[in-house]
Amino acid sequence: MEQRFNAYDLSYWEPILSGGYAQLLGAHQASLSSDHSVLEPKSIPDLLELFKRADSDLPQDLERILKYSNHLHHPGYMGHQVVPPTLVSVFAGLLSNYLNQGMAVSDMGQSATVVERKVVLEMLKALAWKDGDGIMTSGGSLGNLTALLAARQAKSQAWQDGNLKDSCVLVSADAHYSVDRAVRIMGFGEAGVVSIPVDEHRRVRAGALEGVIKATQAAGKNIIAVVGSACTTGPGVFDDLPAMAKLCKAYDLWFHIDAAHGGMLLLSEKHKRLLRGSELADSMVIDFHKMGFTPALTTTVLFKKAEDSYATFAQDAAYLWGDSDFEPWTQSGLRTVECTKLMMGLKAYANLFWLPRKELVSMMDRLVDQTKFFASEVSVREKWELLQEPDVNILCFRLKDVADAKQYEALKKLVDKGSHYWVSTKVDGKFYFRITVMNVFSELKHFKSGLEAIEEFVS
Numbered sequence: 001m002e003q004r005f006n007a008y009d010l011s012y013w014e015p016i017l018s019g020g021y022a023q024l025l026g027a028h029q030a031s032l033s034s035d036h037s038v039l040e041p042k043s044i045p046d047l048l049e050l051f052k053r054a055d056s057d058l059p060q061d062l063e064r065i066l067k068y069s070n071h072l073h074h075p076g077y078m079g080h081q082v083v084p085p086t087l088v089s090v091f092a093g094l095l096s097n098y099l100n101q102g103m104a105v106s107d108m109g110q111s112a113t114v115v116e117r118k119v120v121l122e123m124l125k126a127l128a129w130k131d132g133d134g135i136m137t138s139g140g141s142l143g144n145l146t147a148l149l150a151a152r153q154a155k156s157q158a159w160q161d162g163n164l165k166d167s168c169v170l171v172s173a174d175a176h177y178s179v180d181r182a183v184r185i186m187g188f189g190e191a192g193v194v195s196i197p198v199d200e201h202r203r204v205r206a207g208a209l210e211g212v213i214k215a216t217q218a219a220g221k222n223i224i225a226v227v228g229s230a231c232t233t234g235p236g237v238f239d240d241l242p243a244m245a246k247l248c249k250a251y252d253l254w255f256h257i258d259a260a261h262g263g264m265l266l267l268s269e270k271h272k273r274l275l276r277g278s279e280l281a282d283s284m285v286i287d288f289h290k291m292g293f294t295p296a297l298t299t300t301v302l303f304k305k306a307e308d309s310y311a312t313f314a315q316d317a318a319y320l321w322g323d324s325d326f327e328p329w330t331q332s333g334l335r336t337v338e339c340t341k342l343m344m345g346l347k348a349y350a351n352l353f354w355l356p357r358k359e360l361v362s363m364m365d366r367l368v369d370q371t372k373f374f375a376s377e378v379s380v381r382e383k384w385e386l387l388q389e390p391d392v393n394i395l396c397f398r399l400k401d402v403a404d405a406k407q408y409e410a411l412k413k414l415v416d417k418g419s420h421y422w423v424s425t426k427v428d429g430k431f432y433f434r435i436t437v438m439n440v441f442s443e444l445k446h447f448k449s450g451l452e453a454i455e456e457f458v459s
């Protein structure tokens with residue numbers, strides 16, 4: 001007997017999904033016009049209770065989900081580095097989910113493979129890495145691990161023989177924690193993370209790096225890679241990449257750049273100077289879901305030399321790839337941790353090729369320019385101080401003469417109020433408000449009203 005499944009039936013789902021679509025668009029419009037809170041704080045146990053109710057259906061659940069999410073398209077959203085995605089990249093994400101291409105082998109993702117290729121080539125072009133290659137993977141954290149695995153294989157036969165004794169990676173303490181994790185995942189242990197001191201602007205500079213290289217080599221350790229940040233996550237600082245690249249060349253060391261946050265600026269005439277020196281690196285990670293305006297997770301790992309990209313897993317996977325006569329780049333799974341992988345490239349492709357490039361770039365420029373504008377607003381206010389002038393769209397600032405605990409309390413009140421979503425960080429043990437301007441709708445008035453609300457909360 002023929003069975004009927006509603007799960008794939010358009011006539012069944014069309015009215016329900018159209019309703020859901022209308023709810024979503026309504027929420028989007030309300031976000032843009034600040035008609036609701038950025039974030040309506042609610043305790044997780046309370047939310048669990050709410051979701052336990054027996055009347056769960058799509059419209060009601062959707063209402064709760066929308067109400068109790070952080071609204072990234074709201075101009076008061078200036079918190080973390082996650083971006084409000086463009087509508088066209090959201091559509092690309094939907095398409096990617098529907099098609100659900102496996103991608104590990106090319107016949108499970110022919111167009112997906114080509115779309116990813118175009119994205120990778122576009123970014124290689126921006127770096128002028130003519131003999132380079134790259135892949136896309138699920139996030140900057142996994143991207144850093146992928147690149148460092150290739151570095152390890154380039155400097156040893158670790159895939160076959162295990163780690164060289166006393167292997168280590170040199171990186172500043174301000175780098176994203178995923179680098180530290182990647183090193184420990186590779187089995188180098190705590191001693192495998194050798195810290196490069198930063199200068200007074202929290203930047204790695206040549207002198208400090210050379211000292212650490214010499215000391216580490218003198219101690220008989222095997223340096224697998226040096227990692228530079230473009231930029232660091234906390235204060236948003238770009239290391240001195242040209243100087244680091246030069247030293248790595250002189251000492252024959254692998255230079256990896258974690259440009260998860262700032263790498264997209266390679267496409268900006270106005271701001272690409274921040275990435276000067278990156279063309280001299282061996283590998284680089286860029287997140288499109290940060291300054292590339294795509295939904296997560298959409299990351300590329302790029303290698304200056306194409307063959308290095310195959311070093312990550314110097315592994316024989318004959319059952320998948322053994323007998324076919326293919327170009328190796330067409331088989332995604334050869335070079336990624338993922339076996340099954342969504343058509344993530346399409347989300348980046350959408351913004352790179354379906355959005356006018358000029359618009360994409362001016363959106364990126366806007367984030368940086370607005371942040372500098374906000375910084376000057378902090379500077380002219382007596383009561384406030386900046387950690388330092390911003391390199392990019394991350395800004396740290398604090399009230400001069402107010403105790404840390406009181407500032408932290410005020411931040412909590414600001415978030416509870418629902419008008420703003422800001423976060424905080426600690427630098428040298430001191431509290432700072434931290435904003436990342438990821439939203440092109442965040443105007444000076446939104447920033448000012450945040451400062452003024454904080455002033456009121458502490459008075």
Ligand SMILES: *Cc1c(COP(=O)(O)O)cnc(C)c1O
Binds near residue numbers: 142176229261287
């Ligand atoms: C965000 C970030 C990461 C982590 O990337 P995910 O995509 O969140 O895994 C790594 N490094 C830097 C510098 C970052 O800003």
